[in-house]
Amino acid sequence: MTEADARRKAEAAEEAALELANVDDSVRSDALEAAADEIRSRESEILEANAEDVEEAEKLLEEGEYTQALVDRLKLDSEKVEGIASMVESVAGQEDPVGETLQARELDEGLDLYKVSVPIGVVGSVFESRPDALPQIASLCLKSGNAAILKGGSEAENSNRVLYEALNEATSDLEVPDGWVQMVESREDVEALLDLDEHVDLLMPRGSTAFVQHVQDNTKIPVLGHTEGVCHVYVDGDADLEMAEEVAFDAKVDYPAACNAVETLLVAEKVADDFLPKIVERYGEAGVEVRGDEATQAIVDDVVEVSEEDWSTEYGDLVVSVRVVEDVEEAVDHVNTYGSKHTDSIVTEDDAKARRFLEAVDSASVFHNASTRFSDGYRYGLGAEVGISTGKTHARGPVGVEGLTTYKWYIEGDGHVAGSYRGEGAREFTHREFDGDW
Amino acid sequence: MTEADARRKAEAAEEAALELANVDDSVRSDALEAAADEIRSRESEILEANAEDVEEAEKLLEEGEYTQALVDRLKLDSEKVEGIASMVESVAGQEDPVGETLQARELDEGLDLYKVSVPIGVVGSVFESRPDALPQIASLCLKSGNAAILKGGSEAENSNRVLYEALNEATSDLEVPDGWVQMVESREDVEALLDLDEHVDLLMPRGSTAFVQHVQDNTKIPVLGHTEGVCHVYVDGDADLEMAEEVAFDAKVDYPAACNAVETLLVAEKVADDFLPKIVERYGEAGVEVRGDEATQAIVDDVVEVSEEDWSTEYGDLVVSVRVVEDVEEAVDHVNTYGSKHTDSIVTEDDAKARRFLEAVDSASVFHNASTRFSDGYRYGLGAEVGISTGKTHARGPVGVEGLTTYKWYIEGDGHVAGSYRGEGAREFTHREFDGDW
Known part of the structure; x- marks a missing residue:
């Protein structure tokens, strides 16, 4: 049941991601602006949901299960909700990380190679209890053209649900494909997600080293680990x-x-x-x-x-x-x-x-x-960050929108075939860099 | 026994990698030139070892275990040995992919951030029977400042051993750290390697989809998969x-x-x-x-x-x-x-x-x-390639030396502390890009 549910969400995210990869930056940014407005207009709803989370957390604090620090991180107020909305707007205002020509090289006359930045596809993120994590990660994913599957800490369940609805509804009437943001709520859903390597392109777990290692141990999906800092x-x-x-x-x-x-x-x-x-x-x-x-x-x-x-x-x-x-x-x-x-x-x-x-x-x-x-994405000037990677591949240190992109290689030819570059009268490659945008 | 052996090799590679990361390009390139000469001077030894491999393979061809195509790929001659030596030289001649300033940004007066390309560290590669694969992958690793742990196909065991010795000996008297190239020979060693995520930074399996998936399923180490092309x-x-x-x-x-x-x-x-x-x-x-x-x-x-x-x-x-x-x-x-x-x-x-x-x-x-x-590293002008990645993170498509690098963030400050950017009289970040090399 939960496995089927996770698969359905991952498939929907994959479908949305294929479409989202070709949606203009203006559409993605407008959607984020709309999301910021929606968050503002739902302030009281968000605060009510958050109060429920905080009440529950305070019980567990009394029982010695939670720390005061956790309860403090969880708690929203009017100012913090405005902070979340501004953060979403600031992500909208960042430079488009997608569609940039990273390299242009003539391979032969009329045969041009372009290396162009593109979204990764479907990004799964499992994060801790701060309720601003969900809108932050979702915004960075949308800005970079990725679909997102999100799982927040259970402590922030009610807050996260309202924030997710705000994001989803604000963007549903726009040209952003439905399904670009998915939320899963149980540990079992996360376990199911780890098996969906056909549909999920990158996992970003944030939390304890033990949790990140558990994820790395149980999936074929590439993992961008945000672990401890010694x-x-x-x-x-x-x-x-x-x-x-x-x-x-x-x-x-x-x-x-x-x-x-x-x-x-x-x-x-x-x-x-x-x-x-x-x-x-x-x-x-x-x-x-x-x-x-x-x-x-x-x-x-x-x-x-x-x-x-x-x-x-x-x-x-x-x-x-x-x-x-x-x-x-x-x-x-x-x-x-x-x-x-x-x-x-x-x-x-x-x-x-x-x-x-x-x-x-x-x-x-x-x-x-x-x-x-x-050592922080904001201080580095990367805008918001999805985490700090202590791994050595793909992205290292604070990871902003650029870390959520990959690239594709395009060739524009004129009927060129590989056979012409071999044997008698073989053509030679020119391999000449040029200034040019895809 | 084999586990201890794999661990020892991985530790030696890690130690070499830390040193190699700070070895100049001229040293790395000279070492590759020396390796090319050594391969040429050992031609007859290489051909003898290869003849043993071919003889064994032809037996298995008769028994229907191997295909003619495999035997053909395995077979070296004088011209192919020269081809291997030239390939090593051509890798030596490539532009240094390490130490490049990818970004320079002033964060505040006197507080400068640099993003600089560096080697990944220890790269493990498991590849098929073509005997030119070993010198090619080893050369690309050395050129990019990485230590390499190599496992070739058992069909090319004798050829690989001589080629490995040639690489190792040619570079042992130079300023390249001992242990930069390690060879493992058994399937068990490969399995042991998969557990050594503390010492190995990247795995590059080449082969069947089933094999690459097996690797992905059984390791926490990031995998750059070279799988099938449909x-x-x-x-x-x-x-x-x-x-x-x-x-x-x-x-x-x-x-x-x-x-x-x-x-x-x-x-x-x-x-x-x-x-x-x-x-x-x-x-x-x-x-x-x-x-x-x-x-x-x-x-x-x-x-x-x-x-x-x-x-x-x-x-x-x-x-x-x-x-x-x-x-x-x-x-x-x-x-x-x-x-x-x-x-x-x-x-x-x-x-x-x-x-x-x-x-x-x-x-x-x-x-x-x-x-x-x-779709090929040579044709793309990347020089030789370590493989073609069908994954979507880190490196995509044909992977040359650039795909064997990552980056580090350096900050040059003047006693700057984070506390100055908060509260009353808080300093503000300037976040101004500038032209400047680390």
Whole structure:
């Protein structure tokens, strides 16, 4: 039953995607503008549904099942609904990522090859409880010409349903194909979706590492995983220590629950005696628990002993692990051994060491003299983001609309056949790039 | 035992990959030049090893286990060895795909973001029996700064071993990190490899659809699948019928075993009476078996009745299925229903219909007035190819060195922290693109 239901939705999405791939940007953007208006006009309905979700969540908070942070993330108010509507409008206003000629090459006289950006097709996304996730992911999919199959957190069930209806109804009278957005609601539907590799082109699970790995383990569909961030700040022996303090502090304290918050601070021996007392005091004032290796404990008091497990832990909280390292090479080794290929930063005045760190650390984002917290689609100027990919293929780091596109190869010929390029009197390929749009 | 062996090789490859990512193009290219020389100097050794493989294969041919085509593909001679050496040199001479600044954007004063192409890391490839596949895939990996784990067909075991040794020894004295190329030899090793998602970043299986699906079903590692090509030529009602005949003939007969050969010919009603007798006669002369739908059978004799299964079959042989369709829309539907998203072509003088076909067919390569046989990395001007991807993420169609790269995000800051962009006196992002290289 649920399997048939998931298949039916996936087939409808696939049909819509084939049509949507050839719908003009103006139509897609108008649909998003209409969706933003619909969200605004349904504000009270959205808030009522959200209140039900929050009420349910508060019960579970009392029972110790949910955290206060989850309840806070779940809760909408008038301002947040307006924020969702503006976000949808801002996606509408982004540059069209589809139909761009990425390459134009003459293969022979009258035989031209074009590489052109196109939507991926059907994108399945499973995400957490923040109710703004659904309109954000749906908007990015529609803007990039993809059909979307969405599964939100059960905590936000009522909010999501109203937001989904708003999106669906606002776009149903327009030239956008029906069925471009589908919602599934149960865990069983998600499991069924994993088998539908014939109809679904990309999966974007957001959530715990265990959940993302479960998805990767159980599907043939390509997965763009948004998993944990075990991020590092390395304070080099040639760092400006005031700058290092600001960067290390911001990276931990600005928003500890974010995946781009720092979890481990690496400090060069040369400056450890100077730097550690200052940053540990600063962290202490902000309520950050510091867990240090032996060298750190020898320099500052009030430091909990760090365990091997700490080095690969995403605390997502006001906790930081600290290790004293010899130099940039030991820092690189530590990051490549324990990190999650998300975001890492070096603070140094030595440009050669900075370059070495940036090029040798195998992470999606690597920074010099900047907080890890900049690793984010909005801050990168990508507009909204569907997630931050810690995988190494297709899209890496913050993923915006461009990450939801792929490309096709077109050839315009004049009756050309492959046989002419072989044997006696064989024609030769010219392979000449030219400026030209498909 | 074999699992530990595969893990050890994958770990060695990972270590080499981290180093190789920061090795200059000149070093990588010199290593490839040295490998080409080594292959030339070992010609007699290669031919001896190959003769053993061929002898074994001929036994199995007699026993009916192998086809003549397989034995032919396996067999090397002096000219083919030189061809392999030249191919390695030509990969060396390609433009460096690594270290290219793909985007440069100022986020704020003194805070610059760069998107830079980098190698993927460790690439695992399992491929068929042609002995030139090993040096080709290894060369493309090295040129793009990736470590390679290779498993060739058991039919070419001896040839592959000598070619692997030549590559390994030629590069071992140079600044290329040891362990950049690894070979595994058994099916069990391949199975073990599928579990090593911590160390392997991309898998490229080449072979039957069943094999590629087996790989996709049993690994968390991203898979760039090179599977079957069920390609189409659609002869439109407004086609130049002489051109259509040449294209349809070349697409089938030029090299029927290739994945870009046509399997199904779609013919518009309007021209079926004129076109079908000519092309069927032409196919007949070349020994092509034609399987047609009712409409085709009504027009020409000597046509076998086509079955539903035929429409999704890659014959890889001198067989073609033929269907009469109403118009371009029915052709598009047929291709999107039965095709394998590989390569499809329309022959028409009507540009609007051509554009409709190219944009609506959901395949990696879609052509107008050209044979499907042009779908190939060499012909596209990509240099050698590691395969043709029928998936829709990461890389699509013929995949050259560029498909073996990903990107990283670098930020150069001056002590910037995220907290400055919030609250009172918040700084604003400038998000200004600029010309500049990392």
